[in-house]
Amino acid sequence: MNILYLNGSPRKHASATKKLADAFVAGMREAAPSSTVDEIVLYDKSIAACRGCFGCWHRTPGVCVIRDDMGDLLVSFRRADVIVWSMPLYYFGMPSKAKAFLDRLMPNNSPLFEERNGSIRHPQTYDAASQSHVLISTCGFQTTERNFEALALQFDLLCGERVSKVLCPVGGAFAAERPGRAARTRLDEVRVAGAMYAVPKSIPLNTERLLSTPVFDPDRYMAVVNRVAAIAKTPPGKERTPPSNRANAILEAFAARYCENLEPDDALAVECAFSDEPSRAVLLCEARTCTVRPAPDGRTQTRIEADVALWERIVSGETSITDALLDGTLRVWGDFEAVLRFEDLFEGVEV
Ligand SMILES: Cc1cc2nc3c(=O)[nH]c(=O)nc-3n(C[C@H](O)[C@H](O)[C@H](O)COP(=O)(O)O)c2cc1C
Missing domain, CATH: 3.30.1050.10 (SCP2 sterol-binding domain)
Incomplete structure (x- = not known):
């Protein structure tokens, strides 16, 4: 299994979300030891904003007019079996570099309209049928409610049923240099969820729900x-x-x-x-x-x-x-x- 692990936090290696994503990926590797992991720190990459020129659809199909790190990243993205999106919640959405990365995936989509499960999308230009996604995110507040909905829905629309989510409130508990007992327990639970995910490429909804409960009394x-x-x-x-x-x-x-x-x-x-x-x-x-x-x-x-x-x-x-x-x-x-x-x-x- 090729795992593309995208760290979308500007805090890079100090990211609280990364602690959870590391635990999840470690769990996946325990269950599928032959997996390869390509870890990309998006904030270390040169990824310009999409110019909206549609050159990648019309003038040079599949190729972006901008020459930066996105060329290689598009290839890694297409090759991945599992994409782990690790990012903090920013204003109920994603941080700007993660959004820039997402927008720049446009060369991987075709200009055609396709209806699937009641929504319209641009189909992938490559065979993505067996590709699956994991969204891992933390936030500052003590609750997921009226906080994570927009980000979660964005991934549902992007990935359909092929996305699992680990959305943990109280990110500060994980960011601490020496996480306390409750946070360490949650990290263990996330590692177990990673192991559960490795084969079916999904985690049960009740596990997603458990992982979303705050580790401290709100x-x-x-x-x-x-x-x-x-x-x-x-x-x-x-x-x-x-x-x-x-x-x-x-x-x-x-x-x-x-x-x-x-x-x-x-x-x-x-x-x-x-x-x-x-x-x-x-x-x-x-x-x-x-x-x-x-x-x-x-x-x-x-x-x-x-x-x-x-x-x-x-x-x-x-x-x-x-x-x-x-x-x-x-x-x-x-x-x-x-x-x-x-x-x-x-x-x-x-x-
Ligand atoms: C610009 C910005 C916007 C944020 N927006 C939210 C938000 O909408 N809801 C929330 O609960 N936390 C919000 N936070 C807090 C972060 O999500 C939280 O600190 C997170 O754990 C940081 O994770 P990281 O260490 O992986 O970057 C925001 C933080 C920043 C810097």
């Missing part, structure tokens, strides 16, 4: 994004949050990322201290909640101290407690294992 995720964004998005060099409530805002943002359900009789209390500010507070992680409590608190098992800027970088996912510990910028007193456990209770989220 309301909670919205709270995380809004709190973390308030801290992380202030221009560098400027105070990210007013000094008087910085420490509190940081710890509130941390608490909002809490993703674990501890056993009812289990709890973890970590005192967070700021080396350049007098404030300190305790994060108390319990069965379903994480709350910010005043310090000192009798239940505290461990104390972490870092300066405000480092805490902000930890909350916004630029570094981790463990990494900061290793490079000596963060200090810990008390139960060291509690620190490692503590970090695992919070989702990595890129916002």
